[in-house]
Amino acid sequence: MxxxxxAVDWGTTHLRAWAMSAAGEVQATAASDAGMNGLSRDGFEPALLDLVGGWLAEGRQTPVIACGMVGARQGWAEAPYRAVPCTPLDAGAMIAAPCSDPRLSVRLIAGLSQASPADVMRGEETQIAGLLAARPDFDGVLCLPGTHSKWARISAGEVVSFQTFMTGELFALLAEQSVLRHSVAAAGWDDDAFAEALSDAISRPDRIGARLFTLRAEALLSGLAPEAARARLSGALIGVELAAARPYWLGQDIAVIGAAGIAGTYVAALTAQGALPQQYDGDEMTRAGLTAAHAQRKGASQ
Structure with a gap:
């Protein structure tokens, strides 16, 4: 085949690739743990060839469009940030990655930056482009939850502004490395505990420090179930994020893009606040964005 x-999504810890047809249909998929963190600059091409070599034809260059941390300063080649407000993609800003294999022609998508307050994104701009490919008239706010959640204002096909919240990373640090690790389960859930903690955090975000320690205290004194503690920790942190991001989402058309689990959690949290968010699959939006980038690049080269 x-x-x-x-199409390539190359993150900090993982590499994912899709063999695409000329019509934009997925013909095959592949993935590995060859993320940016584990590679030197000269290791990117071999890592890609190990994964997709069987999809390449002798005597023909195959276009590769890649997004994510592969374009970071520590990546294959640096694709400089583009300052907002701007469209999520620009064919002219895609950087050619140096390749020794004549079967490869690799282009890296540039991330986006914001001067004040200072912020950057890499990879999410491609998902935003995927959403706009499906909804070109979208005017509202995108929430892209994950290790570092992004909230982006979209208007007239452009990213106007955005803000990053380290909610996912904070959850992992608190659940796995703080004193709360003795009380928070590695898996499991409690919907009621999540909803209660979410509501409390949104109404009183200033009390987050004290509320977090009650998880440990209640586990010791009242036998708080580890699964309930996990849900409450998530609810508290997402609640603080929603409270801070309220100027973004209040009264806006909202789309949430991400993996089903975490995106569903944010949709439930926003719905509880009276919002009407729509949920979109992160992988689908990434592929749609990469497809849009490929079309832009192809059009620019003709």
Whole structure:
């Protein structure tokens, strides 16, 4: 099976690739743990070839469009940030990655930056482009939850502004490395505990420090179930994020893009606040964005 072109999402810890047809259909998928963190600059091309070599034809260059941390300063080649307000994609800002294999022609998508308050994104701009490919008239706010959640204002096809929240990373640090690790389960859930903690945090975000320690205290004194503690920790942190991001989402058309589990959690949290968010699959939006980038690049080269 040979790919007409290849879509790549290359993050800090993982590499994912899709063999695409000329019509934009997925012909095959592949993934590995060859993320940016584990590679030197000269290790990117071999890592990609290990994954997609079987999709390449001899005597023909196969276009590869890649997004994510592969374009970071520590990546294959640096794709400089583009300052907002701007469209999520720009064919002219895609950087050619140096390749020794003549079968490869790799282009890296640039991330976005914001001067004040200072912020950056890499990878999310491609998901935003995917959403706009499906909804070109979208005017509202996108929430992209994850390790570092992003909230982006979209208007007239452009990213106007955005803000990052380290909610996912804070959850992992508190659940796995703080004193709360003795009380928070590694898995499991309690919907009621999540909803209660979410509501409390949104109404009183200033009390987050004290509320967090009650998880440990209640586990010792009242036998708080570890699954309930996990849900309450998540509810508290997401609640603080929603309270801070209220100027973004209040009264706006909201789309949430991400993996089903975490995106569903944010949709439930926003719905509890009276919002009407729509949920979109993160992988689908990434592929749609990469497809849009490929079309832009192809059009620019003709």
């Amino acid at each position: 040979l790919a007409d072109w290849i």
